Amino acid sequence: MKRIWLAVLAVLTLGTAAHAQDASQIARVQSGQSCPGCNLFQADLSYLDLPGIDVSGSRLRQASLALVTMNGARFDNANLSVANLFGGRFTSASFRGADLSRANLVGAYLHSADLTGANLEGANLSGAELGTARGLTQSQLNRACGDESTELPAGLHIPRCN
Structure with missing residues (x-):
């Protein structure tokens, strides 16, 4: 019985560890790799300058x-759900298929960013600069919210945040 309990505990521990952050991978990205x-x-990348970095997937x-x-x-197919991108600069970044x-994204600068297929459900885009964003659709924006200072491509609009 003790062996069975230890086996179950090992499986549960491995399952939990698979979802924990990886400090060495976070340090790698923080150093610009x-x-x-x-x-x-839950990585803290705030205030860093990381041009051209690839964190796809x-x-x-x-x-x-x-x-x-x-x-x-590159954030293609990355999971950025519940992430804080406040005031970040993402000029020409690719968020294709990303989960946002x-x-x-309050005050985020997304000049020429590619948002094709990005999930924006519940995202706050108040004050974000998306005027030249590519791949942005009305359907995506209908699931997000913003305010009067959110800049959008011509012909698109966004529901107001409560």
Whole structure:
């Protein structure tokens, strides 16, 4: 019976560890190195300058990218749900297929960013600069919210945040 209990405990521990952040991968990104597919759960990347970095397919859930500069970065198919991108600069960054659900993009600068297929459900885009964003659709914006200072491509509008 003791062996069975230890086996069950090992399986449960491995299952939990698979979702925890990876400190070495976070340090790699903080130093400016690309890390596609990495586990950056709750990583603090705020205030950093990380141009052209590739974190495609990475788990950045609940990460802080506040006031970061990540121009030309790749976030394709990354999980940025509930992440804080407040005031971040993402000029020409690619968010193709990224999960930005419930993310804070207040004041984010997304000049020429590619948002094709990005999930914006519950995202706050108040004050965000999206006027030249590519791949942005009305359907995506209908699931997000913003305010009168949110800049959007011509012909698109966004529901107001409560």
